[in-house]
Amino acid sequence: xxxxxxxxxxxxxxxxxxxxxxxxxxxxxxxxxxxxxxxxxxxxxxxxxxxxxxxxxxxxxxxxxxxxxxxxxxxxxxxxxxxxxxxxxxxxxxxxxxxxxxxxxxxxxxxxxxxxxxxxxxxxxxxxxxxxxxxxxxxxxxxxxxxxxxxxxxxxxxxxxxxxxxxxxxxxxxxxxxxxxxxxxxxxxxxxxxxxxxxxxxxxxxxxxxxxxxxxxxxxxxxxxxxxxxxxxxxxxxxxxx
Amino acid sequence: xxxxxxxxxxxxxxxxxxxxxxxxxxxxxxxxxxxxxxxxxxxxxxxxxxxxxxxxxxxxxxxxxxxxxxxxxxxxxxxxxxxxxxxxxxxxxxxxxxxxxxxxxxxxxxxxxxxxxxxxxxxxxxxxxxxxxxxxxxxxxxxxxxxxxxxxxxxxxxxxxxxxxxxxxxxxxxxxxxxxxxxxxxxxxxxxxxxxxxxxxxxxxxxxxxxxxxxxxxxxxxxxxxxxxxxxxxxxxxxxxx
Numbered sequence: 001x002x003x004x005x006x007x008x009x010x011x012x013x014x015x016x017x018x019x020x021x022x023x024x025x026x027x028x029x030x031x032x033x034x035x036x037x038x039x040x041x042x043x044x045x046x047x048x049x050x051x052x053x054x055x056x057x058x059x060x061x062x063x064x065x066x067x068x069x070x071x072x073x074x075x076x077x078x079x080x081x082x083x084x085x086x087x088x089x090x091x092x093x094x095x096x097x098x099x100x101x102x103x104x105x106x107x108x109x110x111x112x113x114x115x116x117x118x119x120x121x122x123x124x125x126x127x128x129x130x131x132x133x134x135x136x137x138x139x140x141x142x143x144x145x146x147x148x149x150x151x152x153x154x155x156x157x158x159x160x161x162x163x164x165x166x167x168x169x170x171x172x173x174x175x176x177x178x179x180x181x182x183x184x185x186x187x188x189x190x191x192x193x194x195x196x197x198x199x200x201x202x203x204x205x206x207x208x209x210x211x212x213x214x215x216x217x218x219x220x221x222x223x224x225x226x227x228x229x230x231x232x233x234x235x236x237x238x239x240x241x242x
Numbered sequence: 243x244x245x246x247x248x249x250x251x252x253x254x255x256x257x258x259x260x261x262x263x264x265x266x267x268x269x270x271x272x273x274x275x276x277x278x279x280x281x282x283x284x285x286x287x288x289x290x291x292x293x294x295x296x297x298x299x300x301x302x303x304x305x306x307x308x309x310x311x312x313x314x315x316x317x318x319x320x321x322x323x324x325x326x327x328x329x330x331x332x333x334x335x336x337x338x339x340x341x342x343x344x345x346x347x348x349x350x351x352x353x354x355x356x357x358x359x360x361x362x363x364x365x366x367x368x369x370x371x372x373x374x375x376x377x378x379x380x381x382x383x384x385x386x387x388x389x390x391x392x393x394x395x396x397x398x399x400x401x402x403x404x405x406x407x408x409x410x411x412x413x414x415x416x417x418x419x420x421x422x423x424x425x426x427x428x429x430x431x432x433x434x435x436x437x438x439x440x441x442x443x444x445x446x447x448x449x450x451x452x453x454x455x456x457x458x459x460x461x462x463x464x465x466x467x468x469x470x471x472x473x474x475x476x477x478x479x480x481x482x483x484x
Contacts, residue, residue, distance in 0.1 A: 027391070032381040055386050098402070137401065139274040144297050149269070152391055153398055159379065160340070173333050188473070197476040214469055218460040227456055231430070234439035235477035 022053025023148035025060035031159035082130035173221035264295025265390035267302035273401035317421030324372035
């Protein structure tokens, strides 16, 4: 059995605004990605606008590394995924974020997701360096994902393959034993009979069957049933004078 | 063969900043969601800060509708998903965005994804109105999804199932629109109040919440609800002399 794949690194190629670098860091850490690499950030690094936008993901910014070229940034990565919504003049497999995440998890070496600059996206030469293209299937009439949104969708999709993204445990109230439901139905039918609900009498069987179906599908727990029996009793009481 | 499920509506409950409403609209339209509903937006509506942040998703803002209460906003929806990262004092099934999207696609009635205010999230009473909770499985050491990010993750996950939407095999009686359930609850509470059910008075809020949860999980159809209203009326009648 091979070791689990290391988490993918996130590479921002020529990012422009420090704010967007901060937002990308925040998006990453939400899904436990921490290896951020910057290729030739326009305004240098560190960038004072990044911290506030990271909303607490400072550890990602503090550990970010800076490279002159994309080739340097991904030198230790074996599989490189270029994220782009546009078709490029390069023939590569085009994967969904889901398919890319499956590949990353199936691998036992390091992968990289690379993202282009805010406006222009990845250059053709950047994409040429990648093994695959990752495209988020998007509204053909309105494609407007910003950098941090693209990062969060890729990070989210990757995180789904991780055991540590544990499903929240739910202490749901289990349905009551069937006898309790029968008790509720008996109680209700007794009171309804007393009040002349089943009328005309020859429809009684059919109406009872419908009522049973309605109550059976509720999935009510012991507590729900106890509450409903209290309600039946209360409804039959004489109204208080007010 | 039944028609495909309508796309879910996105409901923002008491959103604070127009900018975030705009960002949510942009997130929606990327994945072809267009029905945006606002419950009591803090700064009124329309809001001049929304447009610039929508980055072209103006059609979503222009068609957004405003409601005073969450119950009004989802009156025509049959299944309501409350998005929250926090555990609440309400016992509901907790789904991942993926599982929720599967449910939405399997239904042939309208669903709603509801989102709370930027800082505080959904109130307990908002969650009580929902059938399910949707939680994005997130880094337990750093959960910091903003409103637009939560919207985009839910919208993205929904969009993946579009082509695959399978009609349910059994033509089950679908759950009634939410407004009908509200009508049932109102009817019941009116009669219970008249009979002094809520006692002592300071437990009323808590008891109402429990009652709402019990009734919300029934999945009752239009016909079920009609029957139950008849039953409430019948139980309150004076018993026949026999």
